[in-house]
Amino acid sequence: MPRALVVADEVDERLWTDCVRSLDVDLILAAGDLEFGYLEYLTSALDQPLVFVPGNHDPDLTGFTRYRGLVLRGGFPAVWPGPAGGTNADGRVVEVAGLRIAGLGGSLRYREGPNQWTQREQARRARRLVRRAGRRGVDVLLTHAPPRGVGDWEDPPHQGFDCLHRTVERLRPRWLLHGHIHPFGQPPAEHRIGTTRVRNVVGSRVLELGSVQRLDTSAEVR
16 A cells, blocks of 8 residues: 655654655655755655645745646746645646545635635635546545644634535545644544545654554654
8 A cells, every 4th residue: 555754834853864764655745834845855865756735834836837848837937946856736636656646735815925715716726626636536635724624723824624525525535634733742633524534744644545653653763
């Protein structure tokens, strides 16, 4: 089964060392708001593909395309500001390491800045994502913010998106993995929407299709 290192929001300093090379994973999933240099180090050190969605503190990555090895924006050559070698899954469905992964980045709009959306805007983006996924469904729905009422908070910056409930219903993922909600040292509860397991992955986790474990044992990171 594919095994992933899943990270979001908070840098795990142990992983920004050679210790990360002891991890046996097939890919890296990043749920936003992490330094791109950190993500580049992880994918280089592990020599595995990186799939990510942007968080509300990340730069604007919209409008970039690739054509014959060139990065374009508005039809003109541009410098890709995202993590080198990473695949931005925001609003897309990608297939990596045998998994179908759908992405929906950003948070609820609470101030000016990129990667922030009103409930209505995110609902439109979610409908487009569902159409792109077709009838096959996905294995993982990777988001930055959680669904509304499922592990989010009541203050406007940390409220989740209503549309994610409908998105889960349509895409039928095994997992919804999100960041954005900092647990401040407390183990976050796992939630469910139907049969989908909803997990806050702030910090770092090693994830298999059947189980999730924290990176907190000497057997995992030395």
